[in-house]
Amino acid sequence: MKLYQNPKRTTWSELTKRPSIEQNILEEGVRTIMQDVERNSDNALYRYTQLLDGCSLDNLEVTQKELEDATVSEELASAIDKAYANIEKFHRSQLVEEPKIETTPGVTCWRKSVAIEKVGLYIPGGSAPLFSTILMLGIPAKIVGCSEIVLCTPPDTNGNINPAILYTAKRVGITKIFKVGGAQAIGAMTVGTKSIPSVSKIFGPGNQYVTKAKELALEKGVGIDMPAGPSELLIIADASADPEFVAADLLSQAEHGADSQVILVSDSEELIKRTKDAIERQLKELPRKEVAQKALNNSLSVSLENLSACLDFSNAYAPEHLIINTENVNKLASNVINAGSVFLGNYSCESAGDYASGTNHTLPTNGYARNYSGVSIDSFVRKITYQEITADGIRSLGPSIELMAEAEELQAHKNAVSVRLKALNNE
Amino acid sequence: MKLYQNPKRTTWSELTKRPSIEQNILEEGVRTIMQDVERNSDNALYRYTQLLDGCSLDNLEVTQKELEDATVSEELASAIDKAYANIEKFHRSQLVEEPKIETTPGVTCWRKSVAIEKVGLYIPGGSAPLFSTILMLGIPAKIVGCSEIVLCTPPDTNGNINPAILYTAKRVGITKIFKVGGAQAIGAMTVGTKSIPSVSKIFGPGNQYVTKAKELALEKGVGIDMPAGPSELLIIADASADPEFVAADLLSQAEHGADSQVILVSDSEELIKRTKDAIERQLKELPRKEVAQKALNNSLSVSLENLSACLDFSNAYAPEHLIINTENVNKLASNVINAGSVFLGNYSCESAGDYASGTNHTLPTNGYARNYSGVSIDSFVRKITYQEITADGIRSLGPSIELMAEAEELQAHKNAVSVRLKALNNE
Numbered sequence: 001m002k003l004y005q006n007p008k009r010t011t012w013s014e015l016t017k018r019p020s021i022e023q024n025i026l027e028e029g030v031r032t033i034m035q036d037v038e039r040n041s042d043n044a045l046y047r048y049t050q051l052l053d054g055c056s057l058d059n060l061e062v063t064q065k066e067l068e069d070a071t072v073s074e075e076l077a078s079a080i081d082k083a084y085a086n087i088e089k090f091h092r093s094q095l096v097e098e099p100k101i102e103t104t105p106g107v108t109c110w111r112k113s114v115a116i117e118k119v120g121l122y123i124p125g126g127s128a129p130l131f132s133t134i135l136m137l138g139i140p141a142k143i144v145g146c147s148e149i150v151l152c153t154p155p156d157t158n159g160n161i162n163p164a165i166l167y168t169a170k171r172v173g174i175t176k177i178f179k180v181g182g183a184q185a186i187g188a189m190t191v192g193t194k195s196i197p198s199v200s201k202i203f204g205p206g207n208q209y210v211t212k213a214k215e216l217a218l219e220k221g222v223g224i225d226m227p228a229g230p231s232e233l234l235i236i237a238d239a240s241a242d243p244e245f246v247a248a249d250l251l252s253q254a255e256h257g258a259d260s261q262v263i264l265v266s267d268s269e270e271l272i273k274r275t276k277d278a279i280e281r282q283l284k285e286l287p288r289k290e291v292a293q294k295a296l297n298n299s300l301s302v303s304l305e306n307l308s309a310c311l312d313f314s315n316a317y318a319p320e321h322l323i324i325n326t327e328n329v330n331k332l333a334s335n336v337i338n339a340g341s342v343f344l345g346n347y348s349c350e351s352a353g354d355y356a357s358g359t360n361h362t363l364p365t366n367g368y369a370r371n372y373s374g375v376s377i378d379s380f381v382r383k384i385t386y387q388e389i390t391a392d393g394i395r396s397l398g399p400s401i402e403l404m405a406e407a408e409e410l411q412a413h414k415n416a417v418s419v420r421l422k423a424l425n426n427e
Numbered sequence: 428m429k430l431y432q433n434p435k436r437t438t439w440s441e442l443t444k445r446p447s448i449e450q451n452i453l454e455e456g457v458r459t460i461m462q463d464v465e466r467n468s469d470n471a472l473y474r475y476t477q478l479l480d481g482c483s484l485d486n487l488e489v490t491q492k493e494l495e496d497a498t499v500s501e502e503l504a505s506a507i508d509k510a511y512a513n514i515e516k517f518h519r520s521q522l523v524e525e526p527k528i529e530t531t532p533g534v535t536c537w538r539k540s541v542a543i544e545k546v547g548l549y550i551p552g553g554s555a556p557l558f559s560t561i562l563m564l565g566i567p568a569k570i571v572g573c574s575e576i577v578l579c580t581p582p583d584t585n586g587n588i589n590p591a592i593l594y595t596a597k598r599v600g601i602t603k604i605f606k607v608g609g610a611q612a613i614g615a616m617t618v619g620t621k622s623i624p625s626v627s628k629i630f631g632p633g634n635q636y637v638t639k640a641k642e643l644a645l646e647k648g649v650g651i652d653m654p655a656g657p658s659e660l661l662i663i664a665d666a667s668a669d670p671e672f673v674a675a676d677l678l679s680q681a682e683h684g685a686d687s688q689v690i691l692v693s694d695s696e697e698l699i700k701r702t703k704d705a706i707e708r709q710l711k712e713l714p715r716k717e718v719a720q721k722a723l724n725n726s727l728s729v730s731l732e733n734l735s736a737c738l739d740f741s742n743a744y745a746p747e748h749l750i751i752n753t754e755n756v757n758k759l760a761s762n763v764i765n766a767g768s769v770f771l772g773n774y775s776c777e778s779a780g781d782y783a784s785g786t787n788h789t790l791p792t793n794g795y796a797r798n799y800s801g802v803s804i805d806s807f808v809r810k811i812t813y814q815e816i817t818a819d820g821i822r823s824l825g826p827s828i829e830l831m832a833e834a835e836e837l838q839a840h841k842n843a844v845s846v847r848l849k850a851l852n853n854e
Binding site for chain 2: 098132201347354403
């Protein structure tokens, strides 16, 4: 972690820039895969699964028996239950019934949240089964009542899906699970194949191929949860913070990937120094220490004159995760402008939100916290507006509409009101 | 309007397809303009304004004096006031304060809506001043408290902006107005120039160059309101509907542009026939009859066996605007799945929502009603999640987090909890 001592504000835009990611070289390859899926349906999926996942499948869909057989240890099942309950409780609290509003006598307007009918969840494969993401995406989809929830995840070389993934999907109530990964999975959910239904919105993390495929899905009219980027954490800590905790939090983010970014901002150079020492100690014990070390090389610590400047720096960076570990968190917390999710105090570690506290872990990275929210109940619905206007309502509001339509030179818009006013006058 | 009598459901996916739009030929030109703006800042803007709008400006920003001088007729001012009040009332009703939720004792989670700091509004030029869109975008931006609201709109050949646009902007409280249109305006708000600040999200309609530029802005990390497409209306009407009203509503949509689409779905062939006659009569009187006629050529009427099938057809089409003009609207209304905005009954014409009833007129077109909502208060905020965990909270939840992190093979995630539990045990 490179240390910047009291960097001038004019340098902040440079300091808060994300490391640039190579792009575009992928596009052609991903486009080819997706076109192949569109043309050759399941055949293309079997072919790519053989080629890229190294397994030959008889069936793309996970069978009822495979689902039934999937188990995890009792302890893990109980941990998943606790996480499930918290995530469900918090996400249910986001359901709101909005009132009908009579904006003018006889003119009533309202909004209604309606579940997106068909959604697709992508869960990456690899050595570690990211079953927590199934909770984060599946629970809100279930709460709002999406009528079709499809899950795609790549199989291992034996054609199996990790039992923790299957168990969690079953626990959430997702039963349409397909052994397909990568760009071909996104392609299948975008256009639909013989086995895999097309969906209206695709959620979930993935490697650069999946990310590019989601961008191309967007071009085809499918919604996506949000643009993807490497995970990131910014911590604001003062002298009251425990350097061991701060170090552990920074490392928990750094282990995600070599391209993760972690930033420590503090008004205390002593805290920065002690955290650095703690990182060195803790790093040695980590199985993913090489990944974490690479991420730390991309990362920075910044000392600033006071906590208010620290928060300004954080708002300029717009972190996905923001931990505020200071003596008095409330004032800083109330002035956060740009962040995905905020963790307050000495005991609110990011891992809690990643797994089990109740908040969603699918959050805007790469500065997108300036203009995107994380996944929530809102991500799985459309808010449809309604209006009902009575004869009195159009009598009262009609002349204003006529005037405005005329001023915009849209005579037929005016006429839609005029024919009604005329009919009412003739009654 | 082509009539389809009881088309089989297997043909619906073909019938509900939008007319395809040519694309991509624009991309290179638009990309060049945006790169030019990035490199040459205001100079590029002056140059394109000369070239494309035919006027040579001394100043890109509308002056205080120009704003002060902008007036509209007293009648129009009063109509705008009424629309303003309704739009403000309805959008304010969308503000919600969500409760803090203790998901587990000692673990508290909540969300807070925070305004996007900098937003840009694009208002097209052309013969008719679309001042109503300033109300629809400016009022919610003001309600949530965006700290910077920038408006770009092209000048006429004399370098002036239509007074109705300036008046409405002033009325809403938008004072940073720039005389720049087209892709160059979107480029300026994306990267920022000497005069025009960069923004985090761009809203507003525009021609195909503006639409393409907004797509490219998205690639650069700027948010946009939603993907654009031609405007569209689907009406479900039964024998109780007044064919004059139905015809007027269809025409009010058809006059928008030759690429607009209007669809009438009914269980009554008689109503379809009488509406067709009324369209012919009304069309003759319209100043924009040629545009409307072209749109009608793209359009269809569909007779189906009953109203429930009509609603199924509408849900398959996912219209931007849906008018339900039937004897009993409630049952149909409650089963709408895919639509941008719904208008109920004989007096709820689309023009009302376009201008003055209170709902927003920036809505998802082109089938995007399946996965996008229209513009609302939500479009101008991020919902940031917060959590605060006490020592007791981490004691109780910590072991579950440790188990889940371990199962995902993320040891540093586990360790962020373990260091805290260890410290608490040592106390």
